[in-house]
Amino acid sequence: MKKVYLIAVIFALIAGFATYFFASEIDKKTTIKDADTVEIIVPVNDLAQNSSITEEMFAEDAGVFTKKTVVASDVNAENVATEQSQLVGKVTVDPLYAGEPINVNRVEDLNGADVALSLKLPKGKVAYSFSAGSVTSVDGYINEGDKVDVLVYDAETKKSKVAYKNLPIMRVSTATASKNASASGTTLTEYSTLTVQVTEKQALALYKIENENSFKLVLKHRNNAPTTAPANAK
Template sequence: MKKLILIALVVSVILGFGVYSFAIDLEYRFNAETVSIVVALEKIPKSTIIQPNMITVKQFPAEALHELATGNPEDIIGRITLESIEANEPILSTRLIDSSQDNNGLSFSIPQDYRAITIQTDEVSGVAGYINIGDRVDILAVILSGTAVVSQTVEEYLEVVQVSANNSDDAEGQGTAVTVLVPDHDVLKVTYALSEGKYRLALRSVVDSAIDNPTSYSQ
């Protein structure tokens, strides 16, 4: 009988200690400092521009805070994912990239619904080499339409994103490759004009952003 009482006492002490430890742990968790961390609301695929509706802010224990996490949504919105991010996963800065970052490829700087097209120019069609990155140009072309030769403006106010010299041993082969951003719905039109017509670029003034849609000219 005494042995049973002793066992019961030992068990009660162990249970009491367990309950006490559990209560202490609960109190610690309840009182533990928390911080705000930006997480994904749902899975965000690779190469996605993060929008406000893709993320939310949740509370995490401060001791679990990753040094590359942030609690400010403005640090995340507008950046591009380098890899997929799962739902409820904290968004770390190493998994994002800025579209304007200098060491990015050209594809990171192309806006949505645009395409980059490279145009081979010479001294005349390339405005004597005065076109630089950041300039705006129009594409002009002379195209055979039926029995008439038509001069027309193919596209206006295109941004130049790359300019590279294309020199050869032949002096007549010297020229410049000018890469411009074209709205995706006009890519086929521009490609046709560059392939079938005699084209040239017209350099715009830095203060001229007007879209005139000039009438084609034929004689």
């Protein structure tokens, strides 16, 4: 008899749990159905950091991005990507994960500070860095976006020449976060490296100059001419 009662109790508990979960599922579906929803963009697969987002990625057969309907209260409408225009032309500064809402703060324009330098290089260009020991000119006033000329002194001919003109400064690295103030109170950067945008041929020539010649960098006016090299530069 006791076994019969025990079995009855077990079946009663199973029936109770089944009823509870069934009711919860109905309530959940009813809640989702009645709640405000929003259509968001999500990655189909994980997308690595520093990935460029193009319009072609949104094609149905591309399999990169897709639309997903979610309850509006489950996402931050101000930060989540809902339109293709919010992402095209951007670069991921953090990995994006499959099926997750895309926070627009995790993508930046190509010129964003957190975007890899290699993505900013035009086709056919490379980045070349001068070491701090050889950069002895302009008193630390060079900034990203500036352009410089490379002034070279030839010990054999005892002559100076401008080897390259208007090289764009892409990065200014500092040895430490601290900066020294000049006597006038102006803040001066302590250089570690200065990185310029050049061709591979120019990079080889600059490496030769840096190792064999005495040189200085001449800071140019911000509205100077487009980047060019002297006709006789090799």
